[in-house]
Amino acid sequence: MQQKKEIINKLRSSNLRPTKQRILIARKLFDREETFHFTAESLNKAVNEKRHTKISLATIYNTVEAFKKAGHIREILTNNSKSYYDTNIKSHHHFYDPDSKKLTDIDYQEVILKKIPNPPKGKKIKDLEVVISLQKK
Amino acid sequence: MQQKKEIINKLRSSNLRPTKQRILIARKLFDREETFHFTAESLNKAVNEKRHTKISLATIYNTVEAFKKAGHIREILTNNSKSYYDTNIKSHHHFYDPDSKKLTDIDYQEVILKKIPNPPKGKKIKDLEVVISLQKK
DNA sequence: TTCACAGTTTAGAATAATTATAAACTGGAA
DNA sequence: TTCCAGTTTATAATTATTCTAAACTGTGAA
Ligand SMILES: [Mn+2]
Ligand SMILES: [Mn+2]
Ligand SMILES: [Zn+2]
Ligand SMILES: [Zn+2]
Numbered sequence: 001m002q003q004k005k006e007i008i009n010k011l012r013s014s015n016l017r018p019t020k021q022r023i024l025i026a027r028k029l030f031d032r033e034e035t036f037h038f039t040a041e042s043l044n045k046a047v048n049e050k051r052h053t054k055i056s057l058a059t060i061y062n063t064v065e066a067f068k069k070a071g072h073i074r075e076i077l078t079n080n081s082k083s084y085y086d087t088n089i090k091s092h093h094h095f096y097d098p099d100s101k102k103l104t105d106i107d108y109q110e111v112i113l114k115k116i117p118n119p120p121k122g123k124k125i126k127d128l129e130v131v132i133s134l135q136k137k
Numbered sequence: 138m139q140q141k142k143e144i145i146n147k148l149r150s151s152n153l154r155p156t157k158q159r160i161l162i163a164r165k166l167f168d169r170e171e172t173f174h175f176t177a178e179s180l181n182k183a184v185n186e187k188r189h190t191k192i193s194l195a196t197i198y199n200t201v202e203a204f205k206k207a208g209h210i211r212e213i214l215t216n217n218s219k220s221y222y223d224t225n226i227k228s229h230h231h232f233y234d235p236d237s238k239k240l241t242d243i244d245y246q247e248v249i250l251k252k253i254p255n256p257p258k259g260k261k262i263k264d265l266e267v268v269i270s271l272q273k274k
Numbered sequence: 275t276t277c278a279c280a281g282t283t284t285a286g287a288a289t290a291a292t293t294a295t296a297a298a299c300t301g302g303a304a
Numbered sequence: 305t306t307c308c309a310g311t312t313t314a315t316a317a318t319t320a321t322t323c324t325a326a327a328c329t330g331t332g333a334a
Pocket of ligand 2: 078215
């Protein structure tokens with residue numbers, strides 16, 4: 001969870017001017033207890049539902065891209081037609097429920113790997129992501 | 138690797154008429170040694186590069202969808218804007234190289250998991266996919 | 275063998291998600 | 305307070321995919 005001041009610092013520290021729009025979007029993303037998994041569309045709804053003066057969809061896209069570049073959010077692997085983002089930037093894993101299309105975090109230490117292959121020559125491992133797809137029992 | 142006759146049987150067995158177009162696409166997909174990772178666009182190129190009478194892009198899309206439904210190919214997790222498919226329908230894992238945007242198969246037994254979390258209530262695990270992202274050493 | 279017709283292919287239109295454009299606006303340094 | 309680079313916005317453009325409906329074809333029955 002992050003308060004307004006921290007959010008402004010976070011923006012400044014990544015060379016993003018703390019505009020009204022960015023602060024609002026950042027609070028929606030980061031001023032919460034739980035990880036938020038979202039698309040541009042769902043974020044747009046979440047940000048604009050109770051507002052008279054709306055933040056434009058272009059700004060939603062611009063801001064998501066800026067936050068991603070700054071490393072404040074990360075993009076998630078899916079096979080959905082929309083891009084999914086995650087406010088949890090730590091290495092971690094996911095359950096994916098195709099029925100609800102919802103992702104749930106799995107803490108990094110909840111998955112223990114005993115063996116993984118060596119990366120190809122000239123490459124090293126940047127990240128390892130496990131996605132566990134679910135179905136009705 | 139699969140020959141023409143086997144491919145026709147494969148089509149028939151999934152209630153897909155073995156049309157000229159489907160046989161051609163299926164041979165391009167399945168009559169090969171190695172796994173093929175592809176998008177609608179790359180398959181379209183691969184199928185049509187040396188042809189005078191071209192298979193339409195709509196048929197490429199239709200056929201990919203039909204083969205996916207029939208379980209002859211599977212869709213892969215990515216954070217790319219295009220859908221990626223895989224001719225390897227066995228459970229397996231991937232290296233992903235963001236520089237080349239290329240996926241490489243990792244055999245199922247090359248990754249050994251020591252511990253994974255229990256699925257949420259009422260759900261069971263359908264599949265578990267590991268994606269190892271690479272970067273330059 | 276021919277016929278009939280459901281299944282299939284196709285060009286092009288439509289839609290959905292995202293990105294680009296360029297004019298108006300604004301945070302903040304001076 | 306002014307100035308201007310950075311930002312927002314409406315809207316156009318682009319990209320990937322799906323839809324539509326007319327033409328075509330594989331196949332089972334006659
Ligand atoms: Mn994808
Ligand atoms: Mn995706
Ligand atoms: Zn997450
Ligand atoms: Zn594969």
